[in-house]
Amino acid sequence: MRLLLIEDEAALRSSLKRQLEADGYRVDEAADGEDGLYQASEYPVDLVVVDLGLPKLSGLSVVEKLRADGRTLPILILTARGSWQDKVKGLEAGADDYLVKPFEYPELAARIKALLRRSLKASSDVMRFGTLAIDFSAQQVRLEQVAVDLTAFEYRMLEYLVRERARVVSKQELSDYLYPHDEDRDSNVLEVLIGRLRRKLDPDGSLAPIETLRGRGYRFVLA
Known part of the structure; x- marks a missing residue:
């Protein structure tokens, strides 16, 4: 899962980023x-954590503009203790949840996990497609009850394709999701990794879980 953290307090932002990445995000x-608004608008993001007290553009304005543009991704706002008016305004603007500063990281992690689970429209952390099971909480994949050894990169690729399985995902979109914004991307590398993922998920060629649509991109096709 790819998160966007919009926070002007450098120490807090660095600490949260480190802990979230340690959790696999x-x-x-x-x-x-x-x-923050630019990144949330231009790049594929699964969830936004936004502080309301931001320079240049307030967190409330970020939420309002994202919702006005039709973005439905989960948004968690961070607010100062006691500012109940800000909480109400944030929720009315379209935020899905809020957390009051100061907070402990486990509470933030639990809120994020709950919002992501809800956005996946899944009743649990596990989704099953025949003999293939994906545990989003543990970030594990099993095929016929046997664990599939995926790299973190391969797992993120699969997770995104599964979440967007109702449509075709272009190579550009998948690259934007997987790579840092300023990193050079090689489409040949992406094709190799897709091929490797296919072989791990479908060693005998019976499932064909990922479809390639020439000139358009990829689609996860298992139901």
Whole structure:
């Protein structure tokens, strides 16, 4: 899962980024509202954590603009203790949840996990497609009850394709999700990794879980 953390307090932002990445998330960061809105609008993000008190553009404005643009991704706002008006305004603007500062990291992690689970429209952390099972909480994949050894990169690729399984995901979109924004991307590398993922998920060629649509991209096709 790819998260966007919009927080102007450098020490807090660095600490949260480190802990979230240790939990297996891919974390992008922004120190002000303008940059945060740009990243949330231009890149594929699964969830946004946004502080309401931001420079350049307030967190409330970020939430309002994302919702006005039709973005439905989960948004968790961070608020100062006692500012109940800000909580109400944030929720009315379209945020899904809020957390009051100061907070302990486990509470943030639990809120994020709950929002992501809800956005996946799954009643549990595990989704099953025939003999293939994906545990989003543990970030594990099993095929016929046997664990599939995926790299973190391969897992993120599979997770995104599964979440977006109702549509075709272009190579550009998949690259934007997987790679840092300023990193050079090689489409040949992406094709090799897709091929490797296919072989791990479908060693005998009976499932064909990932479809390639020439000139358009990839689609996860198991139901």
